[in-house]
Amino acid sequence: MSFNRKDILGLQEMSREEIEYILDTAVPFKEITLRPIKKIPTLRGKTVINLFYEPSTRTRTSFELAGKRMSADVINISTSASSIVKGESLKDTALTLQALGADVVIIRHGMSGAPHLVGQTIKAGVINAGDGTHEHPTQALLDLYTIREKKGQVAGLKVAIVGDILHSRVARSDIWGLTKMGAEVVVAGPNTLLPPELQSLGIKACTNVEEAIKDADVIQVLRIQQERQEKGLFPSLREYSRLYGINHERLKYAAKDVLVMHPGPINRGVEITPDVADSNQSAILDQVTNGLAIRMALLYLLAGGGGEV
C-alpha cells in the first residue's frame, strides 16, 4: 500500500493497514539506529520543526535525533523564548513556520485538537506529539512496535493498561491502536480515574488491578499525572501505590512472561516499584529506543518522497 497522509494526528482515524505499514517502515530504521554510522541522507534539504508548548524529554529528543540522523535541518522552538510569550496565536505561529519553509511541524500542546488546527492551517506535514488528554499517536505506535518486536505479534494478546486513564492521551491512543491490531484491552484504576466513554469503546474497565492484570501478556503502567490532577481523585499517592502500584507480588497474577511497559516519565515507587521498572521483564528503555525508529519512519513517510528506505 502507499501512505497518503499529510498529517499524523491520531490513531482513532487510522486503519489497521496504515498502522502496520508504519510499523513495517520502522523496521529498517531500527536497523539503521544500531549501525556504527547512523547518519543517512534521506531528508537532506528538508526542514523539521519541533514546536513544544509542554515539557518533554523522550518525544522531543527522539524527533530531534530522528531528523538529524536523516540529515534534515531540525529547529527546536522553545515556547518560553519565542514570540508566543508576546501573545502570538497558534495559527500565526504556524503560518510563520510555513513562511520559513517548514516541511514537517511536530507539535505538543496542552489543548486537545491544537495539532488538527495547525494541520488545517499549513501545507507542511504535522505530527501530533501529544495534545491535551486526547491522543499521543507516536507513543502508541512505538508501544505497538515494542510489543510486536518482543511478542512476535499484537493480535490475540491481553494488554492491561493500569493507572490514570482519565488524563492519559497515551491510554487513548494505545486503546485505538491495540484494538485495531486485534489485542484484548483491559484498563484498571480508581473509579475516579476511569473515563465514562470506555464502555462505548468496548473496553473492559476494572477497579481491581489484580483482575485486570490476570494472565496479561503485557502491562502498560501509566504515570499519575499530578500536573493534570484535580484534588481529591484518590486519597494519597501512598494509598494509590498500595492499591494499584505494579510490584513483583502483583506481577504473579499476570502471564509468566509478562512484558512491563511504561511510556515515561516514571514516578518510581508510585505507579511502579523500582525493582520492576529495572527488571528483565521491563521494556521501558526498549520503548524509548524504538521511539527513534518510529519517528524516523514517520518523518520519512511525510517528507521523504516515498522512495526506498
Ligand code: CP
Ligand atoms: N512518553 C512521553 O511522551 O515522554 P515525554 O513527555 O518525555 O516526551
